Amino acid sequence: MTATQQPDHIQLGMTDDEYHRVIEILGRVPLAAELAMYSVMWSEHCSYKSSRTHLGKFRSDQPWVVVGPGENAGVVDLGDGWLAALRIESHNHPSFVEPYQGAATGVGGILRDIFTMGARPVAVWDPLRFGPLEDPRNRYLFEGVVSGIAGYGNAVGVPTLGGEVEFADCFSQNPLVNVMALGLLKREQLVLSAASGVGNKAILLGNATGRDGIGGASILASASFEAGDEEKRPNVQIGDPFEEKKLIEACLELYDRGLVVAIQDLGAAGISCATSEVAGNGGLGMDVDLERVHVREHDMTPGEILMSESQERMLAIVTPHNETEVLDLAAKWEIQASVIGTVTEGPQLKVYAKGELVADVPAASLADDAPKYDRPVQRPTYLDEVWADQPIPPPDGDVTDALRQLLDDPAIGDRSWISNQYDHMLFLNTVIEPGHNASLMRIKGTSKGLAVSTDGDAHRTWLDPRRASERIVFEAALNVAVTGAAPYAVVNNLNFGSPENPEVMWQFVESVEGMASACEKLDLPVVGGNVSFYNQTDGVDIYPTPVVGMLGFCDPMPQFPPRLDRAQDGMAIWLVGDPCQGDFAGSAYDRIINQKLRGRPMEADGATARNIIALATELAPTTAVLHDISTGGFAVALTEIAIKSDLGITVDGLSTAELLDETPLRFLAITHRAHLDTGVHHQRIGTMGGSTIDFGAAGSISISEARAVWANAIPRRMH
Amino acid sequence: MTIAVVVFPGTNCEHDIVHALDLAGADSELVWHTETDLAWALGVVLPGGFAHGDYVRTGAIARFSPVMAEVERLAASGIPILGICNGFQILCEAGILPGALVANRDLKFICKPVYLRVESTDSILTSAATIGQVLKIPLNSYEGQFVADDIDAIEDADEVILRYCDPDGEIREHSNPNGSTNAIAGITNAARNVAGLMPHPERASETILGSNDGMVMIESFVESVRRVRV
Secondary structure (H helix, E strand, O other), X not given: OOHHHOOHHHHOOOOHHHHHHHHXXXXXXXOHHHHHHHHHHXXXXXXXXXXXXXXXXXXXXXXXXXXXXXXXXXXEEEEOOEEEEEXXXXXXXXXXXXXXXXXXXXXXXXXHHHHHOOOEEEEEEEEEEEOOOOXXXXXXXXXXXXXXXXXXXXXXXXXXXXXXXXXXXXXXXXOEXXXXXXXXXXXXXXXXXXXXXXXXXXXXXXXXEOOOOOOHHHHHOOOOEOOOHHHHHXXXXXXXXXXXXXXXXXXXXXHHOOOOOEEEEOOOOHHHHHHHHHXXXXXXXXXXXXXHOOEOOOOOOHHHHXXXXXXXEEEEEEOHHHHHHHHHHHHHOOOOEEEEEEEEOOOEEEEEEOOEEEEEEEOOHHHHOOOOOOOOOOOOOHHHHHHHOOOOOOOOOOOHHHHHXXXXXOOOOOOHHHHOOOOOOHHHOEEEOOOOOXXXXXXXXXOOEEEEEEEEOHHHHHHOHHHHHHHHHHHHHHHHHOOOOEEEEEEEEEEOXXXXXXXXXXXXXXHHHHHHHHHHHOOOOEEEEEEXXXXXXXXXXXXXXXXXXXXXXXXXXXOOOOOOOOOOOOOEEEEEOOOOOOOOOOOHHHHHHOOOOOOOOOOOOHHHHHHHHHHHHHHXXXXXXXXXXXXXXXXXXXXXXXXXXOOOEEEOOOOHHHHHOOOOOOEEEEEOOOOOOOOOOEEEEEEEOOOEEEXXXXXXXXXXXXHHHHHHOOHHHHO | OEEXXXXXXXXXXXXXXXXXXXXXXOEEEEEEOOOOOOOOOOEEEEOOEOHHHXXXXXXXXXXXXXXXXXXXXXXXXXXXXXXXXXXXXXXXXXXXXXXXXXXXXXXXXXXXEEEEEEOOOOOOOOOOXXXXXXXXXXXXXXXXXXXXXXXXXXXXXXXXXXXXXXXXXXXXXXXXOOOOHHHEEEEEOOOOOEEEEXXXXXXXXXXXXXXXXXXXXXXXXXXXXXXXXX
């Protein structure tokens, strides 16, 4: 049966049960536009129908949380009236179909979520995952995504401060493009998305509505991929960063002048989602006239106008008294604006086109009555076999051959090929730029600083979703701690395969529980997140890939925070944390040198995590270099410091296995101090100096050779 | 003493240059691109960003913004005018400075600190520096490759004020990040009251940002504004 012969609701990605539910709510068969609205609002992407049951396990009840999950962005209190807004999103499927625009509009979309809250977006991070760069198609996707992020982010005038990248075969047909954004605002600027005031006007601001992105949420984001899906390209939105830049400035001025009652960005499902949410959140209704919408094409059907995901649009709720002033302000910023609706008593959202009622639905039902599934879970069959095959630690001997191979890995080598394409300095806040453990930014005019690290570990998560999800929370927390910031709030992006596969659902539940438990152990609120299911192409699911966006906060911010390039001749190298315990499951050594993914990763202990993370934060203001030990173990961590500081390293007494081990929750401290008062296990392992990275019995390599390999890891594959 | 900082739709470095001017003790005011009277300004900055989205070509639309006629008039009257990055592109497009900026040699956006060697101190941007001084300043552009029809005339008139170089001040092939002709990073006009450069001195205005080497340029500019006689 071809798509055109199927019933409308099936073509729109709805099940028969869901369709009957709509009939029940409306008491009749839905009109075409109504069906379009429900299909998108009840899609996995918009409704979280498969994940909602589990997301309640994340806590956000800490006193510094101002706005928790459910709004456009989470908001936390930084003291002295300052708030930070943060959010993470995915744009995986659009980026596979059209890498440049898919990635670009991912940036645009998340920025709107931030300034919808009243905050000025100040930074973006991009966690990315691709197939191996040896495949030309993967290079095309990688290059397109990075230039899309750069093209949009740089032009819209928001710096991109980092992110991370992983490569694995399973991402060849389904790359992951996540984007996290941070905004700053003063408390009185906070705006929420619940309409109030019957008779208030709904004003659509920004880009004209066109046919781009129709059905993006239901068709692209909520279904698996099959060969030939490039035909879905018309479903990908087209971004215009210039329009967004004007929209940001116009909206921030609207808030400054107190001209809006509520505001909502237009993302997935466009006008239908924004009008129903803003009305439904306020317990009200709305009358919307589609004739008033400024459109790009004149023969669009009501359904198309309602569902269009054209970018760079906002819906502002404004009192009739302020209507003219808002329209004038839009004209000043050279953005289009149309009064498209009026807030009503409700509860109905009534949509008119050419005087005809094309939709009449309870506004809140689109969000509140969305289906919620408790999908079956089943422990994957591969686990027993994989766990039984524990990797063997490397034998004693020269480590430098292995080190060269690790440094040549594009996820370990120099990633400035990516970050040098991003404007990471705008606003003069960047204190630690991409290429360190976390990025650190100051808040100008205050003593405060914010650090962000995004972390995921697809390989380990496949081996043990629960343990790996705990570990990425701890690792992200340690990454911000080594800049001097205390972990403060979390957002997460949960990238998984099809929820209809019980084994994927098991991975999902394990991962959510692991992450929730780690956050609780660190007393960290989860203030927002995104679930991206159906990351599956031709029946192959991706590795489960939860990604953590960790916000760290410090006040005062260290004036000379630790950096990888601050090591000096004669400084002592300390290992802080447990001695090596031989954790090779999912390690870079086993994956890259042995070409195996096997074994069960170690569990990271919560109490140890608390102590180590607190200690790193405490040492940061007075220590030249602090560096988390992760992918590639000591060998890679030490080499990175040597390369960045352009100074040799002499390490003694570590075996080859210890140099490559990835036991979690440890860091390197490099300082002139002869003693460390830490309260946790620590040992001096070496000294800075010379021009060689000298591992004693495990061999040595010159900095220049190590740098050449490291610096070329990405460029040599891209040329 | 007030400096006009021109804001086009799409400009994004205006607050950063205001911050650096503040550090140098200069007053400045943001001016929307529709402004037609800048008679009060003793200096003008066209900051970085993407004026009018850089659509058509960098600076191609901005040069027709209403404010540009006034900028041209002030330039002719000897008022110090500084174009940074997109501002430099706009000054070239408007014919106030010679040459043009085209896409980088490697066709990639470049955001990273680069080293610049001061070639001439006879400009509003370099008067407080010394010839041969090496400055570490961030670059942030896609269309940063400087080209000019008559490069010899620019060189002969000593209008090249900054070149890309190595940390030791040597000009080598690999120290030229974007393929600019003769490694040119910044130039001045014949009257020496207008200067443009691709790197961002305001991004090197405090040591906590990685370098304060840009302040010698900001201070040169502020000093030249102070010397304006009205």
